Amino acid sequence: MEDVTKTRVEQLIDYIMKNCLWQFHSRNWDRKRQNENIIGMTTRLLCGEPVKPETPEDKCYWVDAVCLAEAYRARHPWLATLGVDQIRELMAKLHEQLDYQTITASLNEELTDQHY
């Protein structure tokens, strides 16, 4: 990952880690679902695409995504200089890194427990 992208991903991750809770559900499958849906919706919002949540579960992802997108726009003016493809690429790397830290390389031994 080039330095600028790496720094930007770190900034975006840092905000999630310091201010959000949704990435820390208690099981692997929960975290995967949370990360995928919230980062996915946030990406679409940052790219200016409409997001219309249909189910109650989708609404929960959506409210976290809206707040995250607003926080990113407010804190990182460089986002406004990126094109849609660049945002998608950046957010894909963010998603990958978030999954890495909270799921695949997590040291939390409870994540693979089969039951809540």
Next chain:
Amino acid sequence: MPYHEFECSKCIPERKQHAVVKAPGEDLTSCLPKGYLNTIPGSISERGCAYCGAKHVIGTPMKDVIHLSHGPIGCTYDTWQTKRYISDNGNFQLKYTFASDVREKHIVFGAEKLLKQNILEAFAQFPEIKRMTIYQTCATALIGDDINAIAEEVMEELPDVDIFICNSPGFAGPSQSGGHHKINIAWINQKVGTVEPEITSDYVINYVGEYNIQGDQEVMQDFFKRMGIQVLSTFTGNGRYDDLRGMHKAHLNVLECARSAEYICNELRVRYGIPRLDIDGFGFEPLSQSLRKVAMFFGIEERAEAIIAEETARWKPELDWYKERLKGKKVCLWPGGSKLWHWAHVIEAEMGVKVVSVYTKFGHQGDMEKGVARCSEDTLAIDDPNELEGLEALEMLKPDIIFTGKRPGEVAKKVGVPYLNAHAYHNGPYKGYEGWVRFARDIYNAIYSPIHQLAELDISRDPIPTDKGFATQRMLSDASLPEDIRTSTTLRQYSGAYDTISPLRDKTYPTFDSRSAAAE
């Protein structure tokens, strides 16, 4: 892994994996202590037991219930009254505690008859109370008393009563957290879905993992009511037993303490399709975001924004008065479970203090993930510390204040470190905008109390300065402040009332048109 080994625990080598320092460059893939394991023999833990976690933490805050421990009287006495989970019905759950008073002869001959007699007596003594929770303890679990059978008998004899059984004896887990889990699952299995609640709003939530410490629940409920949201139940602070039987009818579970109550939210999601939204009720910005999210879920954002604007304008100048005087103060954030992550970042961001250590008595690795993620570099994170480790950490880190429970708090005071009660609070509530200012005020009062000028002197050793008077709090806190801050006319000290909760109980709330009426 950046483990930290305490000198005092070198003789217990397993302890090394339970403490880490978040050094520069570390993240969760390299820096996380072990957690939620059995306490290592030789380590004098500060934990509670699984019975305590079920009864004291989660069951007892329910307000219209006789809470009866089936066991020796000490079990109920030691889980009574120390948590300040008040209620709006005269604090019935705090005034009384009940035990079947099991003795040696009952261990030999069985205690089921004794239990039944106690249940009947308790209902007879308090005829206005028709609900009961019964908690298994170690002794009665081991002798095999069938509490469920006795409860069934009583419910047949007294058809207007309802009884919940919590089978979480003290040994049923490494710590109180095992009891949190058991009572969550027991409640949804036994009681959720057995009452059909009255729905009075288009927007209905369960407020979960909130225990009304000094009124926290009532503060948050006020915000929800101002938005026209029906709080169908609160699990469990200031909560009604029958409301909690109707949890299945909510549209959204708003989860505060995930450590103690995520289990029931997860089950409500799986069994009834009610989604879970985790929130932070502490701190201006996290609380604002939380209210915003709940409102957005229902499409009533403008109602949340009005509250956020009003509350922030009223209380921010007071928070900032304290922030200016707390900047750089070192904090050991040593609560039980969830407050280590609820507070780790926001007290640095909004009060200017520096968290030098976080610990958890009974948290899981998931709690430490949140805590380590939120704290800044060089913070020492400890799982299930023993008292000697706590003392060693205080000596090493030299904090200006410690936020913890009353047992380690009193130890800290003996070595000259001011302490605030993170579990039951000093002068709460601490939730809400005003509550957050009250917390800042308590921190300020603790750090700058003039008592330390004398309390830390040893009259058998130290010279006593008889030639000068006390320095007041303001003399201490303002000594190095810039002139414009010291004399600011916009910043001000806390100006709220002593009792902020009673007025909420008589408050009237706006009515909103229902969605169907608005559409017509």
